[in-house]
Amino acid sequence: MKENYLKQSWLVIVLALVFGVALAFVQTSLASRIEQNKLDLTLKQIPALVPGAAGGRQETISGKTVFQALDKSGRQVGWVVKGSGLGFADVIELLVGLNNDTDRITGMYVLDQKETPGLGNKIGEEAFSGQFAGKSSARPLVVVKGSASAGNQVAAISGATISSQSVTDIVNKTVQDIRPLLAGKSKRD
Numbered sequence: 001m002k003e004n005y006l007k008q009s010w011l012v013i014v015l016a017l018v019f020g021v022a023l024a025f026v027q028t029s030l031a032s033r034i035e036q037n038k039l040d041l042t043l044k045q046i047p048a049l050v051p052g053a054a055g056g057r058q059e060t061i062s063g064k065t066v067f068q069a070l071d072k073s074g075r076q077v078g079w080v081v082k083g084s085g086l087g088f089a090d091v092i093e094l095l096v097g098l099n100n101d102t103d104r105i106t107g108m109y110v111l112d113q114k115e116t117p118g119l120g121n122k123i124g125e126e127a128f129s130g131q132f133a134g135k136s137s138a139r140p141l142v143v144v145k146g147s148a149s150a151g152n153q154v155a156a157i158s159g160a161t162i163s164s165q166s167v168t169d170i171v172n173k174t175v176q177d178i179r180p181l182l183a184g185k186s187k188r189d
Helices: 002-049 120-124 126-132 161-182
Strands: 055-061 064-070 076-086 091-099 105-112 142-144 153-155
Touching: 002 055, 002 064, 002 076, 002 091, 002 105, 064 161, 076 161, 091 161, 105 120, 105 126, 105 161, 120 126, 120 161, 126 153, 126 161, 142 161, 153 161
Parallel strands: 142 153
Antiparallel strands: 055 064, 064 076, 076 091, 091 105
16 A cells, blocks of 8 residues: 555656746746836835825935835925835735935835735725824834824734734834935935
8 A cells, every 4th residue: 555655656746846847937937027017016106105296216225226206397205115024924015105304204005915814904905004194204103002192103903913013113124224325315306
């Protein structure tokens, strides 16, 4: 009986190799398209993340990719930066909007997440993401259960505190890392 399993195991090995190669091929062939789609979505979200923006332009500052938020006449009105970090289930990618002086968060958008459906995936809904707009970027944001009362508090999603905390940590780290790089870089033509 044991020999019978060994003789049939070749099929499992061959199928694993075939599917592994197929998945690797799909990943490598679609990776550039996935990145282009994320870039397009980022540029599309700039007007929603920075008040007064009509579009944006990608720029690299000190090795970091940032997006200038531009009004209809081409003047800079703010910044959009990408951030990512580990959530409850997987990596969360998000966009953070900042005003020209980088002292205020103007918006937050979840670009990609795989959090628990019906709970953690609510991080992308306006009820949660809308809390970030208008917050000061000078101090770290703090997650609280219940309703947020102080200026730097964000109310956690009930049943998804870890996802809420993860997003807030990503926003805090992104802002902390990018503010020194953007200081004095605002272009007001």
